[in-house]
Amino acid sequence: MHVAMVIGGGVVLLGVFLLFGKLWGSDAAALALAAKAFIPVWLVVALINMWVGVTHAGYSVREELPILVIVFLVPAALAAWAIWRNA
Incomplete structure (x- = not known):
């Protein structure tokens, strides 16, 4: 459940970035x-999420790495799609 919430936060953050891009540049x-x-x-936020998982939740780096990849790649893929669509 936590992974889905972090990914959802990433999608919302991407929306905020795109909104500011639209407001400031409008093209x-x-x-x-x-x-x-x-x-x-988003990479920094995902790395901080991993750090919290390792230091406070008690997971090992080996356990957290696949989660880092998933958490980072889903919003980053949406951002790549937005870059490709608007390039």
């Missing part, structure tokens, strides 16, 4: 730039 290039800016920010 397709601004949306693509906003999606490009989202990816490294």
Whole structure:
């Protein structure tokens, strides 16, 4: 359940980035730039989520790595789609 909530938060965060891209640039290039800016920010958030899982929840890095990949890739794939669509 936690994984789904984090992925949902990533999708919402991508929506916020795209909204600000639309408000500031109002063209397709601004949306693509906003999606490009989202990816490294989301990587940091996903790594922090992994760190919390390892340090506070008691999971090992080996247990958390597949979750990190899933949590990062789903919103990042949506951002890649937005970049491709608006390029």
